[in-house]
Amino acid sequence: MELENYDSFPQELPLIIEEDIFLYPFMIAPLFLDDKENIDAVEDAINNNKLVIVTVSKQGHENSRKEGHFYDVGVIGNIMRKVSLPDGKTKVLFQGLAKGKITHYSEENSTLAKVDLLEPKEYSQESVESIIEVLREQVKKLSRVNSKFPVDLIKTIEENDDAVRIADLISSVLRIKKDDAYKLFSEVDVEKRLLEIIETIKKEIEALKIQKEITQKVNSKIEKTHKDYFLKEQIKAIQKELGSDNQKDNEIKAYKKKLKKLKKFMPKDGYKETKRQIEKLSRMHQDSPDASLLQTYIEQVLEIPFGEYADARISVSNVEEQLNKDHYSLCKAKERISEYFAVKELLEKRNIETLKSRGTVLCFVGPPGVGKTSLANSISQALHRPLVRIALGGMEDVNELRGHRRTYVGAMPGRLVKGLVDAKKMNPVVVLDEIDKVGANHRGDPTAVMLEVLDPEQNHEFRDLYLNFAIDLSQVIFVATANDARRIPPALKDRMEFIEISSYTPNEKYHIAKDYLIPQELEKHGLKKSEISLSKPTIEKIISEYTREAGVRNLRRVFSKLFRKAVKKIVSQEDTTKVTINTQNLKNYLDNPIFEIDQADKKNQVGVTNGLAWTAVGGDVLKTEAVKLRGKGVLSVTGNMGDVMKESSRISYSVVKLLIDNKKLKVDEKDIPKTAKEKEENTNVEASEIYKRYDIHLHIPEGATPKDGPSAGITMATTIASILTNRPVKSDIAMTGELTLSGKVLPIGGLKEKLIAAHKAKMKKVLIPRKNYQRDLDDIPSEVKKSMEIKAVDTIEDVLKETLV
Structure with missing residues (x-):
């Protein structure tokens, strides 16, 4: 069917917009349409016996019929057949007849477009023939490189002399982008079009050559890898036949030999477990994933220094000499360490082996920087044993100490076993540093493991989860350090003896x-x-x-x-x-000095008292202040105090009230505010009205610092008594002690640190509870005792007699 059977051009034709490829006049092609406008265009063409124009949407504008979203050239043809498919699509058989150009298009009637024929320019057959010969050669080259190139096309091109037909045939099989295809399709200059096709084919040939080279390289690399693998396997098989593949056998023999040497020193279950794993490794292929895990386990076990002990015998004189050489003062700590090793030396001399491991674990407790860890270093040097330091601060995972089960990826022994391996001895000195800072969480409680480690009845059979057999830790000397013994769990405390190392003077x-x-x-x-x-x-x-x-x-x-x-x-x-x-x-x-403790005030003040406090970094002098305000007898406390100190303040207030009521504490009537009626009648006011008509505000300065503890009772009572009686407190007196409701002074802790703080603040007198005076005064450095008067008090009355002016 030719164009002569239809109206002349230009004419208005139904418009079909395809998404993918340009069609050419010689083509009979099926089109699958699901767009309503395209289907309407087909219906219009069939019903009115019209031609249609098929064009292509631009990249990124698929399914759009807006002007500019599709190319303005396409193929004019007719619909040969139309079939409706079950999935809602419509299949049409389209026959291309000629190229056309859209000259006018309106989005209001999007299924129609005004189209004119796209005719090529006239050309000279002689000038084009030479270009066609070059084109045919290039097409042949392309067919040799591209295995998918249609072979029939070469024959068709050779037999055809129509340049336009040849250009259309070749353009239809080239793998090019939409914009490039549009340029080739719409070019009316035949000579120019043929030259552009030659350039496009050359580019495609180069691209296919590069792609082929890359594919060959990849394939050759894969083939080489396979070849190498098969060659290696053949070499292994040959070596096995010749008996020369002995690397693995040599390793197994070395493991067995080392295990045999350690047999008499290892626990029975440990020997059996290790032997079983070596046998398992010998039967396993060396490329197996489990082989490396097994080998790691065997090597870890055989690195443990079973039977290796430091030979030097324990000598108390060596220990004392080393301690005195490395540390000044610390007399009590040195004496206790000497006693500890004196017992061990006697057990060694009398060969009482069963009791060697029953010694107490020492724990040095004190502020940072006083020499806790260095004492352990001195012990290590004196005994000529290696030192292993295990930092427990912040440890939360129980497996850090006990080891990980071998079922987990990256499992390793615990720190204790690693410590033995690093020390290369089974009896090192192990320092458990910061044992008060161990934390418990969902991964377990490391302090529970410490119970087993530090218990002499259990640590000779300490079971590491990675090793899966018991290790004897009874010959290890464990030394713990802590800043605050109160944070250590009671069960763990029971297994240690605490040696207090207090502040230095x-x-x-x-x-x-x-x-x-x-x-x-x-x-x-x-x-x-x-x-x-x-x-x-x-x-x-x-x-x-x-x-x-x-x-x-x-x-x-x-x-x-x-x-x-x-x-x-x-x-x-x-x-x-x-x-x-x-x-x-x-x-x-x-630069400028940093004063550690406020010096004693030269002037006595009302409502200001020097109290002594214990902190984790030593003693301190805390000034307790109070003011009275017109009110109804309410006591308010500030200064970031804990619950214990808040209770102490209420007790102190009640004790002072009781003293006033019993007339043991005199109040000047002038200090008691009178009502207007009392002033008019000039009546006397009872002493108890002083605390009923005033609110007391008690404060301990440095509110950012938390404060708590049962030792500030007499300090707060003195401050409240001073402010209510308007009597100054002696500025060169400091005190510490807790109060009962009956006014008795209870003993306190941390006396040494508190007295050292008072000494540094240049106090002349310090009041302490009677029991502390009788019990703890021997531990106080002589220079502290000489620098000030230390006086024992039994009741609050004794305190007020000494302090109030």
Whole structure:
């Protein structure tokens, strides 16, 4: 059917918009349509015996019939057949007749478009023939590279002389983008169009060549990998036949040999378990995933130093000598450590093996920097045993200590077993650092494992989950450290003996600085003793004004800072051979002083009392203040106090009220506010009205610091009594003690730290409970006792007699 059977062009035709490819005039192609406008266009063509134009939507504008969203060229043809499909689509058989160009289109009538024929320009057959020959050669090259190229097309091109027909045939099989296809389709200059097709074919040939090379490389690499694998397997088979594949056998033999040596030292179940795993490994292929896990387990077990013990015998004299060499003061701690090892030495001498492991575990308790961990280091050196430090601070996972079961990926032994492996001995000194900071959560409670480790009745059969057999820890010397023993669970406390290591006095700090810290820091900074001059007053000033601690860790940092500046001075100034640091130029090295404790006030004040407190970093002097305000007898307390101190404040208030009611505490009538009626009648007012007509506000300064504990009773009672009676409190007296409702003074803890704090604050007198005076005074350093009067009190009346002016 030819175009002559239809109306002449230009004419209005139904418009079909395809999504994918351009159709050409020689094509008879099926179209599957599901768009309503396309189906309407087909219906219009069939009903009115019209031609249709089929064009293509632009990239990204599929299913759109807006102007500019599809190309303005297409194929004019007729609908040969139409079939409705079950899925709602319509299948039509389309026959292309000629190329057409859309000259007018309106979105209001989107199924129609005004179309004119797209005729090629006239061309010279002679000029085009040479181009067609080149084109045919390029098509042949493309067919050799592209296996999917239609073979029949080459024959068709060779037999055809129509340049336009040849261009359409080749354009229809090229794999090009929509925009490139549009350029080739719409070009009316035949010569130019043929040249563009040649360029497009060349590009496609190059792309296919690169793709083929990449594919060949990938295939050859895969083939090489397979080839290497098969060759390796053949080599293994050949070596096995020849008996030369002995690497694995050698490893198994080495494991068995080592296990045989350890047999008499290992527990029976440990030996059986390890032997079983070695046998299992020998039967397993070395490329098996479980083989590496088994091998890791066997190597971990065989690294444990079964039967290896430090040979040096325990000597108390060596322990005492090392402790005195490394530490100044700490007499009580040194004495207890000596007693501990004296018992062990006697057991060794008398060969009482069964009782060796029944010793108590020592736990050093004290503020940071007082020498807890270094005492354990000294013990290790004195016994010539390796030191293993296990930091427990913040540990939450119980498997960190007990090990992970081998069923988990990345399972490893616990820290205790690792410690034995690192120490290469079965009897090291193990320091359980910060045992009061172990945390419990959903992963378990590590303190429960510590119960087994520290119990002499159990630790000879400590079971690590990774090893899956018992390890003997009875010969290990365990030393624990803690800042606050109150945070340790009671069950764990029961297995340890606590040695209190309290704050150092200024005199002790001076000797530690002079004999230990300064020589060590000089050596660390490469300085000679002759190059630094530090006088005793300078060191004492540094201790009193530049450090705020119970121990000496910060003091060491201060000396380190001094010596760094001294080194810089010596290096930068060639003529400087000695640096002198004295009280006058100390500020040049350390800036402004930092006062540790407020000194005693020179003036006595009403409602201000010096109390003594214990903290985790040593003792402190806390001034308790109070004011009275017109009110109804309400007591309010501030200063971030805990529940215990709040209860103490109420008890103290009640005790003072009772003293006033019993007339044991005199109140000046002038201080009691009178009502207007009482003033007019000039009547006397009872003493008890003083606490009924005033509100008391009690405060302990530094509200950001939490405070709690049963030792501030007499301090608060004195402050309240002072403010109600308007009598000043002596400024050079400090006190500590708890009160009962009957006015008795109860004993307290941390007396040494509190008295040292009072000593640093230059107090002249300190009031303490009678029981503490009788029980704890021997532990107080002599310089503290000499510097002030320490007086025992039994009741609140004794306290008020000493304190109120």
